[in-house]
Amino acid sequence: MSTSSTVLDSSFDDVTRTDASLRRFLHGLPGVDQVGAEARAAGLGTRSIKTSAKAYALDLAIRMVDLTTLEGQDTPGKVRALASKAMRPDPADPTCPQVAAVCVYPDMVPVARETLGDSGVHIAAVATAFPSGRAAMDIKLADTKDAVDAGAHEIDMVIDRGAFLAGHYLQVFEEIAQVREACRREKGESAHLKVIFETGELQTYDNVRRASWLAMMAGAHFIKTSTGKVQPAATLPVTLVMLEAVRDFREQTGTMIGVKPAGGIRTSKDAIKYLVMVNEVAGPDWLDPDWFRFGASTLLNDLLMQRTKMTTGRYSGPDYFTLD
Amino acid sequence: MSRIDVRKTYKLYVGGAFPRSESGHSYEVFDSKGKFVANAALASRKDARDAVIAARKAFPGWSARTAYNRAQIVYRIAEVMEDRRPQFVQAVVQSEGLSASKAEKVVDEAIDRLVWYAGWADKITQVIGNANPVAGPFFNLSTPEPTGVVAVLAPQESSLLGLIGVVAPAIVTGNTVVVVSSCDRPLPAVTFSEVLATSDVPGGVVNILTGSAATVGPWLASHMDVNALDLTGIAGDSALATDLEVAAADNLKRVRRAPAAEPDWTLDPGLDAMTAFLETKTVWHPIGV
Numbered sequence: 001m002s003t004s005s006t007v008l009d010s011s012f013d014d015v016t017r018t019d020a021s022l023r024r025f026l027h028g029l030p031g032v033d034q035v036g037a038e039a040r041a042a043g044l045g046t047r048s049i050k051t052s053a054k055a056y057a058l059d060l061a062i063r064m065v066d067l068t069t070l071e072g073q074d075t076p077g078k079v080r081a082l083a084s085k086a087m088r089p090d091p092a093d094p095t096c097p098q099v100a101a102v103c104v105y106p107d108m109v110p111v112a113r114e115t116l117g118d119s120g121v122h123i124a125a126v127a128t129a130f131p132s133g134r135a136a137m138d139i140k141l142a143d144t145k146d147a148v149d150a151g152a153h154e155i156d157m158v159i160d161r162g163a164f165l166a167g168h169y170l171q172v173f174e175e176i177a178q179v180r181e182a183c184r185r186e187k188g189e190s191a192h193l194k195v196i197f198e199t200g201e202l203q204t205y206d207n208v209r210r211a212s213w214l215a216m217m218a219g220a221h222f223i224k225t226s227t228g229k230v231q232p233a234a235t236l237p238v239t240l241v242m243l244e245a246v247r248d249f250r251e252q253t254g255t256m257i258g259v260k261p262a263g264g265i266r267t268s269k270d271a272i273k274y275l276v277m278v279n280e281v282a283g284p285d286w287l288d289p290d291w292f293r294f295g296a297s298t299l300l301n302d303l304l305m306q307r308t309k310m311t312t313g314r315y316s317g318p319d320y321f322t323l324d
Numbered sequence: 325m326s327r328i329d330v331r332k333t334y335k336l337y338v339g340g341a342f343p344r345s346e347s348g349h350s351y352e353v354f355d356s357k358g359k360f361v362a363n364a365a366l367a368s369r370k371d372a373r374d375a376v377i378a379a380r381k382a383f384p385g386w387s388a389r390t391a392y393n394r395a396q397i398v399y400r401i402a403e404v405m406e407d408r409r410p411q412f413v414q415a416v417v418q419s420e421g422l423s424a425s426k427a428e429k430v431v432d433e434a435i436d437r438l439v440w441y442a443g444w445a446d447k448i449t450q451v452i453g454n455a456n457p458v459a460g461p462f463f464n465l466s467t468p469e470p471t472g473v474v475a476v477l478a479p480q481e482s483s484l485l486g487l488i489g490v491v492a493p494a495i496v497t498g499n500t501v502v503v504v505s506s507c508d509r510p511l512p513a514v515t516f517s518e519v520l521a522t523s524d525v526p527g528g529v530v531n532i533l534t535g536s537a538a539t540v541g542p543w544l545a546s547h548m549d550v551n552a553l554d555l556t557g558i559a560g561d562s563a564l565a566t567d568l569e570v571a572a573a574d575n576l577k578r579v580r581r582a583p584a585a586e587p588d589w590t591l592d593p594g595l596d597a598m599t600a601f602l603e604t605k606t607v608w609h610p611i612g613v
Contacts, residue, residue, distance in 0.1 A: 314574070315373055317380075317549025 012217045019170040026169055029213060032205035032241055041236035044280055045273040058307045059097055061271040062089060063289045066124055068103040068297050076111045079104055083115035085322055090304050100289040101154060106147035113151045124154035128179060131227035133158035144182040154192040155183050158227060161201045169214060176218035194222035194260055199238045200230040208238055212245035222258035228295060233263025236273060243281040262295025268306040271299060297324055333363040336371055337517030339378030340527015346370040353510060356421025364510045367533035369543040375531035376549055379473045379500040382528030387470045387498035395445035397524045398496050402438035404523040411515055419483045419509035433590060434485045441492040448497060448598055463609040468602035470498030471578055475544035477537040477557030483509035485589040487516060490556050493597035495529055502531045502544060510534035538564060545571035552601050555582035
């Protein structure tokens with residue numbers, strides 16, 4: 001089967017033609033220096049961000065949040081509450097920006113859409129048999145189409161980690177390319193595709209780098225660390241490797257790809273560490289909700305508490321923000 | 325050959341662990357005659373913030389324990405203190421400049437006070453709770469409940485007995501506390517934190533910050549996640565006390581006001597220290613239906 005039609009940049013055509021050529025390319029990528037990556041991530045985490053820079057970072061981080069609820073117990077009421085919070089995270093403060101998107105299961109997209117209307121908050125839906133990705137291809141595609149038809153602006157798909165770890169790279173590539181096709185709407189529009197690697201299951205940083213390139217070549221708009229259902233979820237070094245990949249990909253092809261760490265980011269301090277890393281590794285172009293997102297739920301409350309601390313000068317408490 | 329001094333730099337006690345101050349600062353502690361004793365961590369506003377988070381996290385578990393169990397644990401603190409009696413005596417001698425025999429008496433009294441408060445855990449409800457008479461077919465019952473996270477500014481003079489006198493009544497009733505110890509005499513509080521860490525008290529129930537009440541106090545007083553404030557430690561400083569009371573008013577904290585002078589801790593403490601941080605819950609329950 002030819003996949004070249006789905007690849008945006010034709011310079012990878014010969015790479016993605018066969019399993020062997022794809023493997024040769026991915027295994028030919030330079031290996032990640034594990035100790036070096038961890039040391040650099042830890043080093044960047046020590047930067048001190050204060051006063052006006054901190055205020056800017058907090059607002060930016062709020063604007064980058066994909067407010068997420070992905071539980072079996074999600075009710076329409078829960079999703080409505082979450083969507084309301086996404087539009088107006090701090091009802092007491094009209095200057096507080098809204099978040100980037102809400103992230104829900106596909107069947108909840110209509111509910112979210114009803115509440116969000118044309119507020120500008122996007123709807124992201126997880127698809128392709130999230131979180132395990134263990135389903136037949138036609139089911140994954142139907143899952144995706146369902147969400148797109150229901151009005152999702154963004155699709156968060158999971159890769160088949162089993163196939164990836166078994167070395168069936170072309171299979172993973174085709175899946176991503178086909179899901180990308182399924183994201184198309186009429187009138188030439190397309191839902192944005194985020195590809196989740198579940199880095200906690202990929203074992204090595206080398207694999208994270210390979211998965212990043214694989215997804216970018218297959219046409220992903222965003223690469224995302226984790227589902228949030230597997231520990232460890234997003235970590236600084238993993239995100240560092242992915243940020244390096246998007247930076248190198250843009251240098252090579254001119255195409256810019258977004259990055260989304262998800263899961264395990266709970267405090268403002270953590271979020272700011274990520275922003276520092278984005279700036280230092282990928283560059284300031286990525287300091288934008290269109291190119292960097294946080295998949296999180298509890299993080300937002302901590303950002304709001306810190307924001308309140310900045311504006312009122314006193315520490316706030318969880319009693320003053322909604323539970324979610 | 326003479327032995328090299330082991331010079332100590334003590335740390336804070338937050339959430340059951342012993343972190344350094346987030347600021348990295350420490351200060352010199354001198355004994356009553358001005359001789360250097362040790363370094364203590366100088367708590368900053370961020371340590372106060374961390375301590376409040378730890379105390380808030382510990383509150384549901386601690387307040388949900390049975391009163392009987394809280395009594396056992398507070399009694400256990402007394403047991404462990406008894407084991408460390410010489411260390412406490414030395415700390416009190418250094419800090420307060422008492423003679424060894426007087427210091428021993430203070431330590432005994434502190435331990436006895438803990439045992440006394442331990443006994444109150446499962447009795448306070450019977451004394452200040454009530455079955456209220458009402459003109460209708462109802463049971464009407466009032467029971468005391470813990471207020472929540474209490475920020476305690478501990479006495480400056482009485483570094484051990486006074487400390488017990490403000491911490492024990494708050495925790496025995498089910499609150500969790502963030503304590504700012506005596507500034508110039510922090511070492512008995514440091515030793516007390518080592519006792520707490522080894523005596524079945526869940527991490528976060530008592531958090532001890534060494535440093536200045538005037539520096540850390542305002543952050544605790546204005547903190548929206550602190551439910552009550554004990555100003556005993558700034559006795560006599562009415563200007564600061566007023567400032568803290570004003571800051572505390574923002575989220576209607578329960579405030580135990582600063583006395584004009586530090587009380588005599590050897591007297592019978594009465595129930596006030598316990599009732600100050602209890603809320604009364606009244607329940608109406610229909611009967612005969």
